[in-house]
Amino acid sequence: MNRPFFTVLILFFMTPLSAQNLTAPEGAFCDPETGLCTPAPLAQSDEKVPFRDDVEIIYIGDPMCSWCWGISPALNRLERAATTNGIPYRTVLGGLRPDNSQVWDEAFRNFLRHHWKEVNERSGQPFGYDLFDQEAFSYNTEPSSRAVVTARTMNPEVESRFFELTQYHFYVLNKDPKLATFYEPICKELGLDFVRFSELFASEEMVTATMKDFQLNRQWGVRGYPTVIFRKGDQLYAIARGFSEFERMWGAVEELVK
Template sequence: MNPFCDPETGICTPSTLDDLYSIGQDKLTEKTEIIYVGDPMCSWCWGISPDLIKLRDHYRSKEIGYRVMVGGLRPGGGDPWNDEMKNFLKEHWGHVTQASGQPFGYKLMEKDEFNYDTEPSCRAIIAARPLVQDQEMEFFEEVQRKFYVDSEDPKEVEFYQTICDKFDIDFEKFSERFESEEVRYETNNEFTLNRQWGVQGYPTMILLHNDQLFMIAHGYATFDQMNSQVEKTIAEVESKRGAAQ
């Protein structure tokens, strides 16, 4: 298999898409917004999760928005589930724990068969988006926890029953959205859009400011590192705007 997660850079590299959806240019706005591009089955995204929530909360009082975009690490999966794959994951997850302190469970390795298809977990985030509102990151994190710590399979809709209960989401409504063609299409649109933006790995943090996109972090980073880069980028943009006026 291709080692799609790098312990040195803290980046998980996505597979290519067989079909790119034609969706046009995403409409940017004049507001300032932090955009997180990640995948619930990206281990470095699990590692960075607490720092991302801290970053979101830090900027809420500063009227800076926060948006989640699902990346699509391995839509469709297809990697062989063999000893080589299992040993790679065990070693790699150890690197993530060492860097971030995030826990992992390893019962997944006991399964005889498993397809590392990340599309359903990404689709679940979009299915829950209008139902969970401003707790989208917390929902995202619970999906990660149930997969990485509890070793359960996020491809089946039943996986999300307890998570929906935790967030007081009507599971029937969630299930309808999860299985709908509309949400499947929207999920693939986000896969396509982040690639069109040039995102080449997850987690990636982008700052939308003054109708422009700026890279804040590409790969695992701490709150302090991301916060410093946000402040630096905004200051530089505003300085250039002031000089041009």
């Protein structure tokens, strides 16, 4: 049964999430206290998108959001628990920095290196640091998001794993996700036709589909990544905004399904 989509939806926060300071300090790329990365401004869309199911878990993240890499193991567990309990789970791409405006200077490299170490210390997720030896790099997160949307289009069942492998190849191996060749080993591992993937990845169709994800999560009122939502009918409940553990998220889900 399709439900109507309201142009403005309020995110209802599960206690004690509402008590947190969820706004990153002015000028900050990501907030180490909340584990929340704030996105760049983006033009809004009034397109209505109907909901498909009565309940679902929605993860909003960006492959080049470091706290999204930090929360990845907890999300793996959350998706498995959702599947086991018959709750649909889906991903919406955030659009953290969907442009080339970030200057790759020494100050930004030093900030990012320090931030990655903070995520590593809190989450235990591995990081490589060879990226910071590069004199030039464009921190544009649109291509990696578009790659995930492309994988979703080809085979929705591999989307979550494709997202995670994209993070691994960027954060640990420090490869450049703007290049189509970046995704060749990922496609091979997941059984996706890389030639077809490359064609779709470069298409306007995928650019448009990716932008729809970016606009949709902003339309919902999402202001940082990672964000995890439990939707019940037409109400959206944020069960995580920023870094969180599986037990906390799943505990919120159990409360909401009662």
